[in-house]
Amino acid sequence: ETGVTQSPTHLIKTRGQQVTLRCSSQSGHNTVSWYQQALGQGPQFIFQYYREEENGRGNFPPRFSGLQFPNYSSELNVNALELDDSALYLCASSLVSSLVYGYTFGSGTRLTVV
Amino acid sequence: EDQVTQSPEALRLQEGESSSLNCSYTVSGLRGLFWYRQDPGKGPEFLFTLYSAGEEKEKERLKATLTKKESFLHITAPKPEDSATYLCAVKETSGSRLTFGEGTQLTVNP
Numbered sequence: 001e002t003g004v005t006q007s008p009t010h011l012i013k014t015r016g017q018q019v020t021l022r023c024s025s026q027s028g029h030n031t032v033s034w035y036q037q038a039l040g041q042g043p044q045f046i047f048q049y050y051r052e053e054e055n056g057r058g059n060f061p062p063r064f065s066g067l068q069f070p071n072y073s074s075e076l077n078v079n080a081l082e083l084d085d086s087a088l089y090l091c092a093s094s095l096v097s098s099l100v101y102g103y104t105f106g107s108g109t110r111l112t113v114v
Numbered sequence: 115e116d117q118v119t120q121s122p123e124a125l126r127l128q129e130g131e132s133s134s135l136n137c138s139y140t141v142s143g144l145r146g147l148f149w150y151r152q153d154p155g156k157g158p159e160f161l162f163t164l165y166s167a168g169e170e171k172e173k174e175r176l177k178a179t180l181t182k183k184e185s186f187l188h189i190t191a192p193k194p195e196d197s198a199t200y201l202c203a204v205k206e207t208s209g210s211r212l213t214f215g216e217g218t219q220l221t222v223n224p
Contacts, residue, residue, distance in 0.1 A: 004157075033210070042118075042201055042214030043158070056210030090157050092212075099146045099205065103212060105157035 004106035006091050012112045013081050021076040021109045023091030031055070032074040033103065034066060035090040043090055049074055078111075086113045116141045120202050120215035127192055127222050135187040135218045137202030147185050148212065149178050150201040158201055161187075192222045 005024040013019050025032050031050045035043035045058035049068035063079040072093070078085060088110050092103040117140040127133055139147065146165055150158035162171040164180040171178050175196065177188040187200055199219045203212040 031210075033212075035212075035214075040216075042203075042216045043212075045211035045213070048210040050210075058211060092157075099148075099163055102146075102148050102150075102160035102163050104160065105150075107155075107157045110155075 004091055004093050004104050006089075006106035006109050008109060009107070010110045010112075012114060015081055015083060015113055017081050018077065018079045019081060019111065021078075021089050021091075021111070023074045023076070023093075023106060025072045025074065025091075025093030026104045029093035029095055029104065030072055031094045032068055032072060033092045033094070034074070034076045035092065035105075036060075037088040037090055037108070039087075046076070081113045083113050086111060116204055116206055116211075116213040118202055118204055118213050118215035120200075120218050122218060123216065124219045125221070127189075127220070129193055129222055129224050130191050132188070132190045132192070134189070135200055135220070137185040137187070137215055138183060139185070139202070139204045140183075141204050141206045141213075143207035145205045145207045147180055148203045148205070149176075149185070149187055150203065152199045152201055152217070161200075189220070192220075194222045194224050196220065197222045 033048040034046040037043040047057040048055045052068045067075045088108040090108045091106045094103045119138045149161040152158045162178040199217040201217045203214040
């Protein structure tokens with residue numbers, strides 16, 4: 001009911017494969033963002049979805065794509081995985097109209113590409 | 115392009131030893147500056163949102179302040195459970211992204 005839920009928690013993939021990560025946003029939140037966090041670095045913005053449409057995108061190639069569903073849950077898809085895609089992938093939800101409580105982050109999916 | 119720089123990269127304190135973390139930022143128009151706490155293997159946990167210069171917010175042993183160019187996170191009499199990485203992020207008035215700094219890794223020894 002509360003909080004952001006991400007699945008799976010850990011994943012190991014082979015270079016060249018495709019992966020789908022999933023996120024259930026916090027109840028009442030209508031905006032979902034995805035971030036990539038490499039070890040020892042701050043999160044980097046991938047893209048945001050609002051009302052099922054992409055609402056902003058960071059410096060990531062087109063092989064990173066996403067979806068938002070009518071219940072505000074979301075998916076991140078990465079095609080043609082590269083070794084550098086190994087990272088913690090974070091989903092964050094928020095209310096587009098208010099930042100009083102910031103963005104609520106999930107615990108992330110740890111992706112390892114071998 | 116928005117930029118966020120945090121210092122120091124790492125800070126080691128004794129329990130009860132107060133200190134401050136710094137976040138310097140460059141943004142065309144600030145919508146909000148955020149502080150988050152992140153424990154190993156977990157997602158960032160929201161602490162504060164600051165909106166304008168001069169604003170201050172407090173939560174337990176933490177106090178965040180904001181000027182036009184930087185923000186400070188003051189930690190008063192820290193405890194070992196305050197050990198974590200503290201992240202600063204900005205959101206500009208236009209656009210949807212949060213731009214994060216690299217974080218400050220805080221260790222509080224008993």
